[in-house]
Amino acid sequence: MVVLREGMCPGLDENVVRDLRAADIKTVEDLVSSDIEELALKCSLSYKTLFAIRRVLLAQHAAFPVSGADLYEELLSSTAILSTGNPSLDKLLDSGLYTGEITELSGGPGSGKSQVCFGVAVHVSYHLKQSVIYIDTTGGLTASRLLQMLQTETSNTEEQMEALQRIHIFRLFDVFSLLDCLYSLRSGRLQQASVGGGSVKAVIVDSVSAVISPVLGGKQNEGMSLMIQVAGALKTMAKDFNVAVLVTNHVTRSDNGEVRPGLGVSWSHIPRTRVLLERVEGAGSVSCSSFRSATLIKSSRQACRIKEEFDLQWWSRSKEGSSGKRKLEET
């Protein structure tokens, strides 16, 4: 429902808008679905003017179909696959994060979601030399950890600082700030962030459930609508700007004790690929190992339920020949 305003198209000036309002035509839909001849008689406007206005408005507001072949060509030329930096995760994700899609990481507390997000940010910023936008809603982002990860990639301080400058961080703690941020990114700040060197290729939101779960449920009637708006903003951003969107989610336990991702069934349709991270249970009640297992629970490209184990220390591994760092087994 788009309201008719003067200046929307040539021929639609103030007088015309006023006459149309008097005839109870307030929106573009009303104009387009009414009979032009009758309208011309009722409003004492010329048939030709109304016809021209209607044609321009239809062209402005209609969606145009694209053939499958053209769509495929476009996808081939514009989609990129961003590696996560960890070979086991890449194998699970069919070689990495695809641009134009939303990928979700869910897991319990301490399962490694934020660590994977840091690893992806560092990899995209350092190896691919592209900018990353990191939206942190939980306060878990520490730049010193990013620096630690960068220090295993290179010991050149200049390069480390450059890579750090390509990661843009937003710290927000409620859903309306998140929506403000996403819409302002879409309307132009994404281009601004690219000025630093390299275009933005990845947008990471850690975590989306922290801001949405307080508004869901109970007597609040806006929660679902806000959740779907966040999803819509992320999806159109991914498609229009060719970025890979990575979000994290919490988990809940279902009645039979099974762990599943949070935010319910409505959210489960939003991400294209979903990965569940879990701690690998060692002996004893609190395992201090850094191994995690990742299970693919939803994918449009691979068989589901495949599992991979990886080591969180992958991002702190030492290079061959560097001095003094603790040596870890390569996964």
Added chain:
Amino acid sequence: MQRPVSSLGLSPSVKVKLVNSGLQFTADLLHLKPLQLSKDTGLSQQEALEVLQAVKTDGGGDEARGGRVPASLTALELLQQEEEMRSIVTFSSQLDAALGGGIPVGKSTEICGVPGVGKTQLCLQLSVDVQVPQSFGGVGGQVIYIDTEGSFLVQRVIDMATAAVKHCSLLVEDDEQRVAMTTFTIENILSNIFLVRCHDYVELLAELHLLPDFLSDHPKSRLLVIDSVACLFRQFDDLSLRTRLLHSLTQQLIAMATRHHIAVVITNQMTTRLRGSHSQLVPAFGESWGHAPTIRLLLQWAGSRRMVAIYKSPCQMDATIQYQITSEGFRDADQPEQSQSKRPRTHTDQ
């Protein structure tokens, strides 16, 4: 692309009125005057003005005014900010080393444990430690202590404060530290702890709503302790309401921690989880609460020894450390009792 009106931070009744009169996108609102808007939609003048202000700061663009459009910082700037912020030491050097300097300022930390293992002792120790002057490597800040169980004992704080003052006075090396020691006395330590007693969850939520103003009035605050949050939320009938309240509590706390540069410390209790025939002690409130704190410390008994495990941390590896509670407070285990033999703590560039 158009931004729908329903994504603005306004009350739902206002948004319903806007949508019903055909104004679905913020672009439609940009050209309207308040009087015209209130006539068309049936809103009051005041509401129309609020709507237009919300739309203007959104469409206005890139200046981060009053937090409407958030400012971004690069990771490099964040790193510089972090290097200026110190951590709060716990007086147990092994735990401090494992935590990378101590309890970090600007993040929320959860301490869970069975009864009697030392959670309140650690909280009291942190309330004293946060006041160690900056010339000794401490943070030099004030404390807000929200007590829900009534376990805050002034006498214990006096014991810990005495030990801390004695420890620091033995480390005095230069004039700056000597000057700092004149203000680091037991009376001053006690007067920098602001104690709040909450008896139910409504009082806690009300207190948290009033805290941002208090923190703006007392800019030297560096620590907020809530001991314990479990006590208030355990007798809930409506579990989904409890989950929602806990989530919004979390977001408020982390927002305060980030904006006012304070460390938030929360204490939690343990509950038993049954898995088949196997039972396990886990922190209360389940999986969704586990995401709330940034760092989780689990205090537990291993035989007759007390251990602290770092269960979740974004920048440190998981580790388990033994500690003990002495008359002087929270200390490393197996350390000789005389404080003179402790190696002096130096904070280089944490």
